[in-house]
Amino acid sequence: MSDETNIDLELDLKGLLCPLPMVKVSQNIGKVPVGGVIRAVATDPGAMADIPAWAKSTGNEVLQAEKEGGEFVFLVKRVK
Amino acid sequence: MDSQQLTTLTGVIDKKMNRQLKQYMDICARCAICKDACHQYVGTGDFKYLPARRAELIRQIYKKYFTKSGEFVPALYEARDPDDNLLDELYDSAYACTGCRRCMYYCPFSIDTAWILSVAKAILIAAGRGNEMLGQLADAAIFKGDNAEMFNDVMISGFEDIQEEVREITGNPNSRIPVNKEGADILYVALAGAHTIRPAAVIFEEAGENWTISMFEAANYGFFYGDTDKARLITKRYIDEAKRLGVKEIVVPECGHAYRVAEMFYEAWSKEPMPFKISHILEKVDEYIKSGRITVEKGLIEGKVTYHDPCQIGRNGGIFEQPRDIVKAVTDDFVDLIPNRQEQWCCGGGGGIVAMDEFKETRLASGSKKVEQLRASGASVLACPCENCRLQIEELNEMHGLGLQVWQVIDLVVAAMPLKGKKPVHV
Numbered sequence: 484m485s486d487e488t489n490i491d492l493e494l495d496l497k498g499l500l501c502p503l504p505m506v507k508v509s510q511n512i513g514k515v516p517v518g519g520v521i522r523a524v525a526t527d528p529g530a531m532a533d534i535p536a537w538a539k540s541t542g543n544e545v546l547q548a549e550k551e552g553g554e555f556v557f558l559v560k561r562v563k
Numbered sequence: 564m565d566s567q568q569l570t571t572l573t574g575v576i577d578k579k580m581n582r583q584l585k586q587y588m589d590i591c592a593r594c595a596i597c598k599d600a601c602h603q604y605v606g607t608g609d610f611k612y613l614p615a616r617r618a619e620l621i622r623q624i625y626k627k628y629f630t631k632s633g634e635f636v637p638a639l640y641e642a643r644d645p646d647d648n649l650l651d652e653l654y655d656s657a658y659a660c661t662g663c664r665r666c667m668y669y670c671p672f673s674i675d676t677a678w679i680l681s682v683a684k685a686i687l688i689a690a691g692r693g694n695e696m697l698g699q700l701a702d703a704a705i706f707k708g709d710n711a712e713m714f715n716d717v718m719i720s721g722f723e724d725i726q727e728e729v730r731e732i733t734g735n736p737n738s739r740i741p742v743n744k745e746g747a748d749i750l751y752v753a754l755a756g757a758h759t760i761r762p763a764a765v766i767f768e769e770a771g772e773n774w775t776i777s778m779f780e781a782a783n784y785g786f787f788y789g790d791t792d793k794a795r796l797i798t799k800r801y802i803d804e805a806k807r808l809g810v811k812e813i814v815v816p817e818c819g820h821a822y823r824v825a826e827m828f829y830e831a832w833s834k835e836p837m838p839f840k841i842s843h844i845l846e847k848v849d850e851y852i853k854s855g856r857i858t859v860e861k862g863l864i865e866g867k868v869t870y871h872d873p874c875q876i877g878r879n880g881g882i883f884e885q886p887r888d889i890v891k892a893v894t895d896d897f898v899d900l901i902p903n904r905q906e907q908w909c910c911g912g913g914g915g916i917v918a919m920d921e922f923k924e925t926r927l928a929s930g931s932k933k934v935e936q937l938r939a940s941g942a943s944v945l946a947c948p949c950e951n952c953r954l955q956i957e958e959l960n961e962m963h964g965l966g967l968q969v970w971q972v973i974d975l976v977v978a979a980m981p982l983k984g985k986k987p988v989h990v
């Protein structure tokens with residue numbers, strides 16, 4: 484999916500410990516327009532629950548949350 | 564502010580102000596002893612961070628609406644309406660406060676400014692001005708609790724990956740991270756980060772503990788946000804889990820506020836007796852070392868080691884000696900920070916402030932006392948059992964070129980255990 488989706492902002496969250504990946508996504512979501520997408524790459528497995536939970540509770544959308552090797556890649560769409 | 568909003572805000576004060584808090588409103592002698600105790604005031608020199616000044620903002624509203632003198636001659640009694648200006652001041656005072664309670668320790672009347680500021684946070688939340696980031700972190704945690712099945716697979720898959728790392732460290736292919744184990748003695752409630760699970764699992768497994776891992780994290784941003792209902796729901800997630808699994812004891816990780824929330828606040832919030840013993844992981848590790856359930860060797864940790872008492876574990880949690888005993892079990896080269904224990908300086912990273920970008924400058928300036936202490940110690944390794952403190956001290960370390968390695972205490976322990984596997988890299 485990442486090949487087809489326009490990415491508005493790339494976030495390198497590698498090495499950050501949870502909950503910081505979720506905090507960084509939240510701090511940056513306002514930097515993309517409504518409908519825009521952040522691609523975030525984290526290495527802490529806790530982000531696999533944290534980022535989708537943050538998105539659900541704030542009304543944003545996770546288009547992708549996938550493990551690729553030792554990394555976790557997220558596509559987060561700003562909904563509002 | 565319209566009259567309905569005003570009624571809501573004064574209603575919050577009325578509900579929150581118990582006899583103790585009302586007494587605090589009356590007895591402050593304006594002696595300003597607390598100013599030299601607050602790392603934020605000392606580090607920034609900014610009047611708004613003087614503890615008595617922070618509390619004064621609540622006192623002003625309280626006087627206006629709950630005392631006759633303030634109601635009739637407000638100017639004389641510095642009584643004020645909670646208008647936009649006052650709410651702005653209240654926001655800075657309350658959300659910047661790390662809740663370290665060092666001011667209370669030095670105050671001749673033991674005025675608990677952090678508690679007074681919990682009323683400020685409740686007012687701000689009622690006014691729709693609570694800190695957004697802390698509110699989001701709290702809501703995400705509650706969402707995870709309400710939709711646990713949605714996260715089951717990713718949590719289990721994460722634990723399986725960490726279990727592989729644990730096996731590499733112990734050199735034992737049977738080392739486990741038990742999930743959902745009914746009849747376990749201990750439910751270990753870690754943080755979301757793998758670094759809080761991996762060394763704890765090594766220690767529990769080597770100690771032959773009958774344990775299981777929680778599906779939830781112990782961090783509680785509802786507490787920092789200032790909403791006791793959210794804070795209760797976040798803690799309730801693992802209390803319910805512990806009941807379902809029938810464990811005897813809940814062990815919380817190297818996190819400052821997690822221990823205090825579970826041990827000291829949850830009963831009051833939930834109005835039910837806590838059915839489990841609550842332990843901090845360092846209490847367990849100290850027990851394991853002293854009883855010989857795990858073995859640690861000296862000489863494996865290089866350099867002079869010091870220890871920072873996180874405010875919520877030390878001054879506010881009463882755990883001072885076990886972490887020091889653990890560190891002294893792994894090295895002969897230990898030096899304490901001066902001052903220490905109850906008088907320990909707050910590092911400046913507590914209360915959720917590391918997640919609030921708007922206070923970054925204040926936060927880093929407020930670490931000046933910690934930097935002085937660390938420099939004076941001559942240590943090259945710092946053991947620190949709180950996530951927020953470590954994040955803050957790592958940043959101070961880099962900013963001031965202190966050349967410190969900042970370790971979790973349990974990482975030091977694992978590094979000092981004679982294990983068959985490969986040595987872990989600390990985080």
Ligand code: SF4
Nearest residue numbers: 601660661663664666
């Ligand atoms: S609790 Fe700590 S940060 Fe808050 S006012 Fe007191 S000394 Fe300052």
Ligand code: SF4
Nearest residue numbers: 591592594595597670
């Ligand atoms: S030390 Fe206590 S009594 Fe003195 S100004 Fe501060 S809060 Fe008031």
